[in-house]
Amino acid sequence: MVPPSPRRPTWSQGSRSPRQKYPWGRSPRGAVVLVGALTFALSAGSVAYARSQDRQPWDTRTAAATSAPTSSSPRAAAPPASSAGLADPAKKEIAMQLVSSAENSSLDWRAQYAYIEDIGDGRGYTAGIIGFCSGTGDLLEVVKRYTADSPKNILAKYLPALEKVDGTDSHTGLGSAFVQAWETAAADPVFQRAQDAERDETYFNPAVAQAEKDGLRALGQFIYYDAMVMHGPGSDDESFGGIRAAALRDADPVARGGDETEYLDAFLDARAAAMRVEEAHSDTSRVDTAQRVFLREANLDLNPPLSWKVYGDSYQIKH
16 A cells, blocks of 8 residues: 555554553554465584474575585685674664655655654654654654753744643644744754654664664664564553564574574564554555565675665665
């Protein structure tokens, strides 16, 4: 389906969880069944197992495993092009571009500080670099951060109104004047830093930290971050925590002795199921034609070049 706006919705009315310092839950999940068989060849020990639950065959990974250079090969000791996680500035930049392709139909995520509109998804205004919403509390948090560092800023006077509309899709006390003020404030580096800080402290840093605890490399860290942006970091069954819990019931992450690709496959199954329940999220291309593409390519370090599609649009990061 074609989304109603180039901007992808991020929260559901009556479902609120940046975000889980707030009281609501996040969008419910459904069930996805993908039937397939998966056979792994594991190194020289010829240990094999078959898995026939809810998965597609990962031919590319099996091929990579069986054709990997031996220890006697000069290439065997060579490290990957980059095994850095998203804490690395270059990898973080890639993550920001990937999210922006889904949220804004653009790789230029820095151009989105001024973005603001009501996309009709029940979350009020959606604004800024990852879609902070007036109805879910994180847009309010951005303005609070901005005001703490710049008390006389152009948005400070809207704090009472933002507090009143929090949890609703109302524009009361906001309207076109607030929209214009947001767009004006976007040129202020202090406001940009406020958006960056809310993104990092509420979404990016917790996602990366959890992924690292689970033993996941850059791709897994990005998969967690993108899920956290859309679903919120709550622990209830309808948020990032619920998606992760569903994945853990089906596969073990690396930190628990599991296979990284198999676990991420399970996580993406659970994520896609959660998305399909809500109409506003039912286009799962940000998972199916982006994140799963990288997983099938065995690009667990999220190394460029990267090619993917979201909502039918093609994107590429060459280096």
